[in-house]
Amino acid sequence: MTTTIEERSGSAPGVRRALTKVPEVTVYFWLIKVLCTTVGETAADYLDTNLNMGLTNTTWVMSVLLVAALVVQFRVRGYVPAVYWLAVVLISVVGTLITDNLTDNMGVPLTTTTTVFAVALAxxxxxxxxxxxxxSIHSVRTPRREAFYWLAILFTFAEGTAAGDLVAERMNLGYWVSAIVFAAVIAAIGLAHYLFRLNAVLSFWLAYILTRPLGASLGDYLSQHKSDGGLGLGTVGTSALFLATILALVVYLTISRRDRQAEPAR
Structure with a gap:
């Protein structure tokens, strides 16, 4: 769903307006978002299992890195692709780990975590x-609005992880079928927005939440063993492939500026 900026009213002469801190919602936005989501799933599994860090240690390390990235994100004056998308990658990993800690370490049922995170997000x-x-993400121009924005983003990843795992376990659809199902639901939301005028903000956040289980299904399908229904690329190969793609897209957007929101006239 591609949107345009809503706030175009000018300010008084000589008054400096804050720059938008998030990218324009284009096809590049959704593509990188799904890739970040996939990395969140595979990177968390890699750090936890392959490096034997364990869920708790992995969560602490990634949380520290996330806080550092958000500090930089809050300090930059406007939208910087490398800084913004680094924060998204890290928050996707942390959101995944929060849900995994609750379900795997603490034994909290997925039905409970799905409900709790849905309430927290609401x-x-x-x-x-x-x-x-x-x-509206087009209004993210102040530190307070940015704080609300990143808090909501964290809860969307945690909720998407819990809901995606719940659907996978309860319905036992398999990775690629689950990916098709979530993609179809996102497409239905897009059609409802464009054809039936479903509210743009509601459409955006519904699609944003659902890209989490979509990306996780794709990540699991690519990384898991063939005996488990995957392609057997492993978490290392999948994470490296998707991170390289994210890096290439971020470099392209930094140079082309294709995802910069139009700023209000002064």
Whole structure:
């Protein structure tokens, strides 16, 4: 779903307006988002299993890296592709690990984690709207709105992980069938937006949440052993492939500036 900026009203002469801190929602946005989501799944598995770090240690290490990336993201004046997408990659890993810790280490049922994170996400949206009167990512121009934005992003990854795992376990569809199902639902949301005028903000956040289980299904299909229904590329190969693709796209967008939102006239 490609959207355009909503806030185009000019400011008084000489008044400097804050720059948008997030990219324009284009096909590049959705492609990199799915790739980041896949990396979140495979990288978490690689650090936990292949490097024997364990869920707890992996969560602490990745959380520290995420905090560092967000500090840089908050300090830059406008949208910087490398900084923004690094934060998304790290928050996708941390969101995955939060859910995995609750289910694997603490034994919390997926039905419970799915419900809890859905409520947490709804509350974060409610607080965001109550304070800012908008949930549009085109309005992310102040530190407070950016804080609401990244909090919501974290909950979308945690909720998407829990819901995706719940669907995979309860319905036992297999990786590639699950990916097709989630892709079809996202396509239906897109059609509802373009054909039936489904609210743009609602459409965006619904699709954003569902890209998490879509990417996880793709990651598992590529990385898991053939005996388990995957292609057997492994977490190392899958993570490296997707990270290289993300890097190439980020470099392209940095040079071309194809994903920069139009800034309001001064």
């Amino acid at each position: 509350l974060s949206f409610a607080a965001w709207y109550a304070v800012e009167r908008t949930l």
